[in-house]
Amino acid sequence: MKQEHPFNSDNIFRSFWKFILLNMGIVFILLLVQCPSCIFSWQEIVSRKSDIIFSFLMSSSLSFGGYYVDLFFENRISWIKEPLKRLTATLFTYMVYSFIVSFILITGIVLIFVDEVTIHNISWVKILENTIPPTIIAFTIISIFIARGWLFEWRNTALEAEKLKSENIASQYQSLKDQLNPHFLFNSLNVLSNLVYESADKSAEFIQQLSRIYRHVLDVQNEELVTLNLELDFAINFLSLQKIRFEESLEFHLDNINPKDWMIPPLSLQLLLENAIKHNIISQAKPLKIWIGMQGESLVVKNNYQPKQSKETNSGIGLNNITKRYNLLSETFPEIIQTEREFIVKLPLLKITK
Known part of the structure; x- marks a missing residue:
């Protein structure tokens, strides 16, 4: 050339x-x-x-x-x-x-x-x-x-x-984002298949809520970063969707969070919530409790740790996907803490430098 x-x-x-x-x-x-x-x-x-x-x-x-x-x-x-x-x-x-x-x-x-x-x-x-x-x-x-x-x-x-x-990074990042839609849809359809046998009314409500949430997924799929405020709104809608299925067996609380100008990779919060719901026991006797808040310049997602005794293989799409996207976007990485009682993930909050 x-x-x-x-x-x-x-x-x-x-x-x-x-x-x-x-x-x-x-x-x-x-x-x-x-x-x-x-x-x-x-x-x-x-x-x-x-x-x-x-x-x-x-x-x-x-x-x-x-x-x-x-x-x-x-x-x-x-x-x-x-x-x-x-x-x-x-x-x-x-x-x-x-x-x-x-x-x-x-x-x-x-x-x-x-x-x-x-x-x-x-x-x-x-x-x-x-x-x-x-x-x-x-x-x-x-x-x-x-x-x-x-x-x-x-x-x-x-x-x-x-x-x-830059082209390689963009290609890798797009590949990681492309994993999210099938992952989210597959999990949602699994939930819906269970609800169909439990309650027709719940199934209808779930489908309506799911359509609104999936519209959001399609809106942000081409973004590298979204505002923390937008991601928190989506998290509330997502957890409200899960409440249709689990009712009182699922509890969630958002602490006082000041979004400011913070940014976050799209759907990263949703992936953490999906993981918590998928891999923990959720029942009236053992309700799953999820807490979302801020510590310094990190968004913290915490849940009580009560893992399912299941032979189902964890594909690792959720946490691995988030970690790889952070690796391509910044020099900071999510912090994962697991104790006997709690599972905690800290997501670094990002800012766009002008």
Whole structure:
């Protein structure tokens, strides 16, 4: 995949006039350094025309070559995967290019502007000596292009890795949320099947309440977080639904809770309540008592621990689902405490950072 550079250096080298202006600016700076008085004297500028032409041609050739050498290797050798190979190839190619171009330009300038010099009496040793400074300058130029190329590729690789990570997390989170609908519906239908044999009136009331609750489930299934206030309202409706079946055998109490701006993964509270109802004895002799409240920055769900003596396998969807979703959303995790008398889960409350 070809990577796009975020700034306009590509356009500078592809646009003729921008390229000319860039190198004229470099020549102007060099002229000021070598001859500050030239800015006030046209004659001095004319007397240095060979230097100006040489500087312009050299600057244009070296910058042009540096850009295209870097561009040539950009999609052939990766800075990230093969940094030493890329560095060696870029340096070697550009230094050879710079030496040849410098040698040709210096030879041409000498033959054109120095009258007494011809191809027969030219000093090739002097030409080679004069080729050294441009080659050193070329090394500086290619160092800039190397640093630029490496930084761009590192940045693009880091952005791509972060994008893949985000997509992976989103996919995992969606997969976890997709477990909730079948899980909730399956448990609700099990309850309904028991009620049908007990009472037709209770069954009808249960179905009406279930339809309202399931509408809420569908509304929040695509959300990563919902407000604590919304989740508490849903919990009350859910427990009221269960009261239709268990009547006085189920007791629940919500302590004073200040929702503020707290957020929570959707349906996490409902999963805890489902687990409590599914895995504990619920009878008039042993009513299930559920308490929901706050401790610091955690929502606490507590119930008396009276596990069923059942061979039914616990699939672990509830608690595992909540823990995995917290793992994808934050650095905090639910705390699970089990004693002989109580089962307690503390859900960290989250805030959306602006």
